[in-house]
Amino acid sequence: MLTTTHPAEVPVYGRLQLQPERGAGSTVVGADGRRFLDLYGGHAVAVSGHCHPRVVAAIREQAERLLFYSNAVPLESRDRLFGLLAEMAPAPLDQAFLVNSGAETNDVALQLTRRVTGRRRVITFEGGFHGRTLATLAVSGIQRYRDLAEASGGQSILDLTVIAPWGRPEVLPALVDETIAAVIVEPIQGLAGAREVGADILRTLRRACDDAGAVLVFDEVQCGCGRTGAFTAAQSYGVTPDILTLAKGIAAGLPMGAVLLSPRIAKHVSQGDLGTTFGGGPIPCAAAAANLEVIRDQNLADRALHLERRLRQGLADLPAVTEITGRGLLLGLRLDRPARPVQLRLFERDILVGSATDPSVIRLLPPLVLTEDEVDTFVRRLHEALS
Ligand SMILES: Cc1ncc(COP(=O)(O)O)c(C=O)c1O
Numbered sequence: 001m002l003t004t005t006h007p008a009e010v011p012v013y014g015r016l017q018l019q020p021e022r023g024a025g026s027t028v029v030g031a032d033g034r035r036f037l038d039l040y041g042g043h044a045v046a047v048s049g050h051c052h053p054r055v056v057a058a059i060r061e062q063a064e065r066l067l068f069y070s071n072a073v074p075l076e077s078r079d080r081l082f083g084l085l086a087e088m089a090p091a092p093l094d095q096a097f098l099v100n101s102g103a104e105t106n107d108v109a110l111q112l113t114r115r116v117t118g119r120r121r122v123i124t125f126e127g128g129f130h131g132r133t134l135a136t137l138a139v140s141g142i143q144r145y146r147d148l149a150e151a152s153g154g155q156s157i158l159d160l161t162v163i164a165p166w167g168r169p170e171v172l173p174a175l176v177d178e179t180i181a182a183v184i185v186e187p188i189q190g191l192a193g194a195r196e197v198g199a200d201i202l203r204t205l206r207r208a209c210d211d212a213g214a215v216l217v218f219d220e221v222q223c224g225c226g227r228t229g230a231f232t233a234a235q236s237y238g239v240t241p242d243i244l245t246l247a248k249g250i251a252a253g254l255p256m257g258a259v260l261l262s263p264r265i266a267k268h269v270s271q272g273d274l275g276t277t278f279g280g281g282p283i284p285c286a287a288a289a290a291n292l293e294v295i296r297d298q299n300l301a302d303r304a305l306h307l308e309r310r311l312r313q314g315l316a317d318l319p320a321v322t323e324i325t326g327r328g329l330l331l332g333l334r335l336d337r338p339a340r341p342v343q344l345r346l347f348e349r350d351i352l353v354g355s356a357t358d359p360s361v362i363r364l365l366p367p368l369v370l371t372e373d374e375v376d377t378f379v380r381r382l383h384e385a386l387s
Pocket residue numbers: 101102103104106129130131132186190191219220221222223247248
């Protein structure tokens with residue numbers, strides 16, 4: 001019997017009865033040999049698939065030469081990654097700071113917006129999730145996480161948070177006034193169930209931030225790295241923020257986050273203003289550089305849109321799926337019933353999918369190397385699971 005929480009582990013996670021031993025492409029194989037089609041992507045991480053050979057080779061090659069050295073020295077793999085980020089991200093987001101997780105990227109982004117503007121208040125969106133540091137909990141658009149911030153002593157940061165209501169764009173321009181340091185937004189809200197903010201609202205936010213002198217931050221920790229049909233959702237929607245954060249899919253599973261800055265922000269950052277020991281270490285950088293090359297060279301962003309079309313076609317005659325939200329390969333399937341039992345029935349049929357804070361939504365965040373046959377297999381098994 002598989003134990004899902006070791007007695008010596010703090011029991012904070014609910015776990016599936018699956019102990020993955022290996023993975024390739026969109027497949028993970030359990031210790032018992034059972035093969036799963038992974039449309040959860042290890043939580044949106046496996047953008048280039050599990051164990052892409054180019055990424056594995058880059059990690060191995062780097063590990064055999066040097067496991068670690070800090071930011072006190074230049075590193076070839078780190079510089080290669082900076083070059084790729086500048087090439088693939090939208091102009092003028094051409095400088096980056098590297099950290100170890102998504103929450104850390106947003107924490108850094110929030111710090112910078114407050115330091116640069118000299119203001120303290122931050123607008124966030126109802127339903128948004130930005131991580132689990134104290135500052136990022138406090139800007140969550142989900143009450144449960146703001147409660148954790150409050151219980152952890154974060155009241156002063158909570159007092160500086162303004163929550164923009166979902167689906168009421170007309171109130172936004174008045175909210176972004178000259179007391180606001182920043183607006184932080186996921187262009188597609190992941191945890192809320194792959195909800196698109198939409199190009200019109202992103203443009204409204206861009207204009208309002210420009211008018212008020214506030215900083216626009218896109219949290220692309222989940223929706224970035226090719227998932228929406230371009231390297232960043234900013235490029236998919238044609239709206240460029242001042243700061244854009246990436247994590248999850250950037251290094252194919254090694255811990256990394258990148259905070260991308262426009263010159264407007266970067267010119268205020270000097271030596272000693274930010275720092276980290278492990279951020280920008282050689283192995284995550286080698287993995288991320290190889291991973292971004294795969295995303296670029298295999299046109300995985302285009303592939304995400306192609307597979308989205310196939311999925312939407314396959315699900316069109318399934319009345320139990322009442323709506324498909326999101327874009328590319330960050331999709332929410334709204335069901336006419338609770339999603340959890342369907343998720344479990346899919347698990348019995350060897351398919352992994354994600355859930356959302358909305359209990360009727362199944363979230364899909366698969367590798368972008370998914371095959372057409374795998375899309376069709378999912379569609380068939382979802383038909384079975386719903387019948
Ligand atoms: C949009 C978004 N921002 C931030 C985070 C936090 O990232 P991490 O868990 O790497 O700290 C997540 C994680 O799910 C996320 O989806």
